[in-house]
Every structure is written in structure tokens, then in C-alpha cells.
Amino acid sequence: MKKRIAIFASGSGSNAQKIMEHFKHSKVGEVVLVLSNNMDAYVLQRADNFEIPSHIFDRQELYHTDEVLHLLQRLNVDLIALAGFLWKVPDNLLKAYPNQILNIHPALLPKFGGKGMYGSHVHKAVLEAKEEESGITIHFVNENYDEGEVIHQSKFKIEPEDTVEMLQFKVQQLEHNYFPKVIESILKKM
Numbered sequence: 001m002k003k004r005i006a007i008f009a010s011g012s013g014s015n016a017q018k019i020m021e022h023f024k025h026s027k028v029g030e031v032v033l034v035l036s037n038n039m040d041a042y043v044l045q046r047a048d049n050f051e052i053p054s055h056i057f058d059r060q061e062l063y064h065t066d067e068v069l070h071l072l073q074r075l076n077v078d079l080i081a082l083a084g085f086l087w088k089v090p091d092n093l094l095k096a097y098p099n100q101i102l103n104i105h106p107a108l109l110p111k112f113g114g115k116g117m118y119g120s121h122v123h124k125a126v127l128e129a130k131e132e133e134s135g136i137t138i139h140f141v142n143e144n145y146d147e148g149e150v151i152h153q154s155k156f157k158i159e160p161e162d163t164v165e166m167l168q169f170k171v172q173q174l175e176h177n178y179f180p181k182v183i184e185s186i187l188k189k190m
Ligand code: GAR
Pocket: 009, 011, 012, 013, 014, 015, 016, 083, 084, 085, 086, 104, 105, 106, 117, 118, 119, 122, 171, 172, 175
């Protein structure tokens, strides 16, 4: 039986796109739902293009009701992928999906993680710290931002001429390549 994936995303959703593409014809898993806190997020259009249903929630619904949890349970979701999701995952989801929630972060954790560290803020901080390398981290999600067990990291060397935009591009290439594959490897172990 195929494992069932839900994707949480707050923005463009280019990672969500790669995951939906990867699992479109997979025997291992399928994307059954895309969820967002942002009704203007382009990821919703992407989900629509794949004819995958989506659900938008607000803070009240996510943090003060079990509606999102019940929706995931009704759809028999096995694994949650956070693909550029900028809110904290609530306790009810963490309890219901232990080691079944994966996040992708655009830097080499444990450095450059935590609240407010997303998108270009991360790359700016990496450049300011004069790091020699950057990369991506895929990890299980726990109750603290960016602190769960690391599943995968890939890196590249930072060149002297690299800008925030160039880091963003290099990171995105790695994310698009690895996130779907890492999700698949986790699904195979479930
Ligand atoms: C990705 O680079 C992801 O690593 C990052 O948001 C971007 C989403 O891009 N996530 C974080 O910064 C989480 N702290 P996308 O919407 O094009 O997939």
C-alpha cells in the first residue's frame, strides 16, 4: 500500500512541486493533501495543477482546535513534509505523528536555525558569519524550531563572490534534488 503524504507550505512551494512530481507516479507514496497558513501562497496553485486537494487554516484553527489533526487522520496521512512552512507545528500533531514529520532547512543546522531563520535571512546570516560552506538539512521535527534529529545534510563551498541570491540558488538545487528522495527513503522504512 502506498504511504500517504501531506505537505505544509507557506509560500511559493517549489519544494512542494518537486515532491508532487516525484510521487506522481511512485509506488511508494502519494501526496494526498497540501496545507497552508497563507491563502495567497503560490503552493496552492501548484497543488491545484496536480489536482491535489488543499486546506488553508488560520492560527485559531491550528493552535486551538483539532481540526487539522482530524483532517490528516481522516485522510490516513502517514507522513508530513514541511516544505517552507514558517509556523511552529502544534503539540497535537507532534504527538500524533512522532518521527513522521520532516522539515527542510536552507542551512547546515545546528547553525543558522531557530525562530526568524528562514529564506534569505538564513543566507544573509551565513554570509555575515563568513562561513566557508553552506547547504541543506532535512530533519525530524520536534517541539523546538529546527532541533529534531538530522536525517540528511548536503553542503557546498561558499565562493568569495557568492551573494544571498547565489546561496539561495545553490541551496534550492540541493533541496529539490534531495528532499523527495529523503522522503521516499523514510517512507520505505515505515
Ligand atoms: C526553502 O528553502 C526551505 O528550506 C525554507 O523555505 C524555502 C521554501 O521554498 N524553509 C525554511 O527556511 C524553514 N526555516 P519553496 O517555497 O520554494 O519550497
